[in-house]
Amino acid sequence: MKERGTVTVFADPEATASGVASLLAEEAKRAVSERGAFSVVLSGGATPRRTYELLSEPPFRDAIPWERVHVFWGDERCVQPGDPRSNERMARETLLDKVPIPRDQIHPLRCAESRPAAVARYESLLRAFFAPPAVGGPDVILLGLGDNGHTASLFPYTPVLAERDRWVAEVFVDAATGAGTTAAGGDLWRVTLTAPLINTAAIVVFMATGLAKASVVREVVEGPYHPDRLPAQLIRPTHGGLRWFLDEEAAAHLRLSGKEP
Ligand code: 6PG
Numbered sequence: 001m002k003e004r005g006t007v008t009v010f011a012d013p014e015a016t017a018s019g020v021a022s023l024l025a026e027e028a029k030r031a032v033s034e035r036g037a038f039s040v041v042l043s044g045g046a047t048p049r050r051t052y053e054l055l056s057e058p059p060f061r062d063a064i065p066w067e068r069v070h071v072f073w074g075d076e077r078c079v080q081p082g083d084p085r086s087n088e089r090m091a092r093e094t095l096l097d098k099v100p101i102p103r104d105q106i107h108p109l110r111c112a113e114s115r116p117a118a119v120a121r122y123e124s125l126l127r128a129f130f131a132p133p134a135v136g137g138p139d140v141i142l143l144g145l146g147d148n149g150h151t152a153s154l155f156p157y158t159p160v161l162a163e164r165d166r167w168v169a170e171v172f173v174d175a176a177t178g179a180g181t182t183a184a185g186g187d188l189w190r191v192t193l194t195a196p197l198i199n200t201a202a203i204v205v206f207m208a209t210g211l212a213k214a215s216v217v218r219e220v221v222e223g224p225y226h227p228d229r230l231p232a233q234l235i236r237p238t239h240g241g242l243r244w245f246l247d248e249e250a251a252a253h254l255r256l257s258g259k260e261p
Helices: 013-035 049-055 088-092 116-131 212-223
Strands: 004-011 038-042 067-075 075-077 140-143 166-175 186-193 203-208 241-247
Touching: 013 038, 013 049, 013 067, 013 140, 013 203, 049 088, 067 088, 075 088, 116 166, 116 212, 140 166, 212 241
Parallel strands: 004 241, 038 067, 038 140, 140 203, 203 241
Antiparallel strands: 075 186, 166 186
């Protein structure tokens, strides 16, 4: 099922992290040589941490034209940027503080002070950066997958799933109702990119590792289309590619396990 994406299976989380780092380095070089800039949207969560560390070290660090890279975030918890739950903090500590990327090309999604202002500010930033006749959507959007089928902060049965026009929205994650069951979720406001923006990307990469993700990976990739329950199914890039980078454990329940479809 091509619209559900192509699947690449790696031996373990380290190989998966390296696979994603290679893809980002290749796409960065290609975009910069073709158009002079590369835009990447980073995911939060624990899974991409090792990828970010690898990108901050040779050989990836030296292969990427950092002076031409623009970094955005797919979602953010509305906490101060120094809070341990901040996606910005994780990416800065593991990657952005260690590479020669111009500071004004890092575009954090900060919503601790005012969510409506943050939503409006990020929406205009993205519209200015990506709206035609500029470059189109982001070159690469990196996403994780929650064990309840959420991605970015598109949580099951939340109003943001019906969004058709706006590119940025606020979401309340209520641990008690199950909309947001990750340990770092809790009762928390978040701001997220919406499916309409994510689907403008040239490449969307879902990254998942570990046996705990195997069932939801199977459901999202091969199960019936129920995007209200499995919001990750909303991600179908209109003109771009959808790639799943999984380790053997996360791919264990896929019929395609171990093969390129
Ligand atoms: C976040 C996310 C979220 C995450 C998944 C998977 O900020 O929490 O962007 O969508 O990617 O919950 O999280 P793990 O990688 O920690 O399993």
